[in-house]
Amino acid sequence: MRDFYGETLQTPMMLGTARFPSPALMEAAFRSSGASVATVSLRRERGAGQAFWDMVRGLGVHLLPNTAGCHSAREAITTAQMAREYFGTDWIKLEVIGHGDTLQPDPFGLLEAAEVLCADGFKVFPYTTEDQVLAARLIDAGCRVLMPWGAPIGSGMGLNNIHGLRTLRAAFPDVAMVVDAGLGLPSHAAQAMELEFDAILLNTAVAEADDPAAMARAFALATEAGALATTSGPMIPRDMAVPSTPVIGKAWL
Amino acid sequence: MKIEVNGEERAVTATHLHEALAELGWGEARVATALNGAFVPAATRGATALSPGDRLEVLTAMQGG
Numbered sequence: 475m476r477d478f479y480g481e482t483l484q485t486p487m488m489l490g491t492a493r494f495p496s497p498a499l500m501e502a503a504f505r506s507s508g509a510s511v512a513t514v515s516l517r518r519e520r521g522a523g524q525a526f527w528d529m530v531r532g533l534g535v536h537l538l539p540n541t542a543g544c545h546s547a548r549e550a551i552t553t554a555q556m557a558r559e560y561f562g563t564d565w566i567k568l569e570v571i572g573h574g575d576t577l578q579p580d581p582f583g584l585l586e587a588a589e590v591l592c593a594d595g596f597k598v599f600p601y602t603t604e605d606q607v608l609a610a611r612l613i614d615a616g617c618r619v620l621m622p623w624g625a626p627i628g629s630g631m632g633l634n635n636i637h638g639l640r641t642l643r644a645a646f647p648d649v650a651m652v653v654d655a656g657l658g659l660p661s662h663a664a665q666a667m668e669l670e671f672d673a674i675l676l677n678t679a680v681a682e683a684d685d686p687a688a689m690a691r692a693f694a695l696a697t698e699a700g701a702l703a704t705t706s707g708p709m710i711p712r713d714m715a716v717p718s719t720p721v722i723g724k725a726w727l
Numbered sequence: 728m729k730i731e732v733n734g735e736e737r738a739v740t741a742t743h744l745h746e747a748l749a750e751l752g753w754g755e756a757r758v759a760t761a762l763n764g765a766f767v768p769a770a771t772r773g774a775t776a777l778s779p780g781d782r783l784e785v786l787t788a789m790q791g792g
Contacts, residue, residue: 514790516786517786519785523789539791542791560758
């Protein structure tokens with residue numbers, strides 16, 4: 475199993491902490507799913523930070539701070555430096571957004587920030603597209619984990635480019651990869667794991683479900699099912715039918 | 728002097744960042760700071776002088792995806 479900068483995750487599920495109806499429902503989703511990583515962010519102090527910090531520490535999972543909302547390498551680098559000090563981790567989910575409507579990563583800013591942060595000792599989890607050339611550049615910069623999108627953040631569309639994701643997975647067999655963003659249903663998570671990705675990261679599909687804890691559990695089960703299938707030798711699709719019941723011994727009627 | 732704190736103009740008597748944080752009510756708070764767009768580690772706040780018009784960001788943990 476591929477590791478995440480030397481860490482083996484208890485479960486291949488990463489869960490965001492945003493958009494839940496209440497802190498209690500967020501905690502319930504973590505408990506029911508066994509998610510092993512929580513994404514968090516930094517925002518201007520308005521009085522609620524300490525309570526949230528105490529709560530996420532209490533989850534007992536890895537914390538993965540993000541640079542969400544940053545539109546330039548400079549902004550993302552400064553945010554990452556602040557997050558490292560605040561959260562006490564050198565893990566950073568590096569987001570450099572290039573377009574306001576699609577929230578598509580800015581590949582140029584992303585690479586620039588990744589180069590600086592990797593050189594500064596950060597363990598960078600870049601939120602990227604399925605672009606293989608960009609992936610190679612990020613790996614050259616020092617990234618040992620990639621987080622390609624499934625679909626635009628918050629869209630729930632699932633895996634928009636299966637061919638691209640499969641190609642990316644095959645191109646860098648030693649690099650841990652997390653399908654991040656766009657997952658809407660547990661079947662999308664199972665599909666990502668069946669494509670041999672190492673984990674999934676989701677937020678909205680769980681946080682905005684009518685029952686977040688139950689949906690988180692559904693995603694966890696789907697993730698586990700996909701991972702188990704991947705290591706169990708899945709069959710290769712065939713064009714023609716092949717009878718599963720033996721023909722030999724059939725009665726002559 | 729007047730400085731900008733999290734996007735709002737504030738008047739402080741402090742001359743250095745760690746004093747300004749205490750004056751603004753964040754003396755003991757767990758926060759991360761940036762001055763004029765550059766990260767200021769907690770350990771160097773005491774040696775970081777403020778100038779009028781400086782832009783100070785005081786950040787804390789928040790929900791994120």
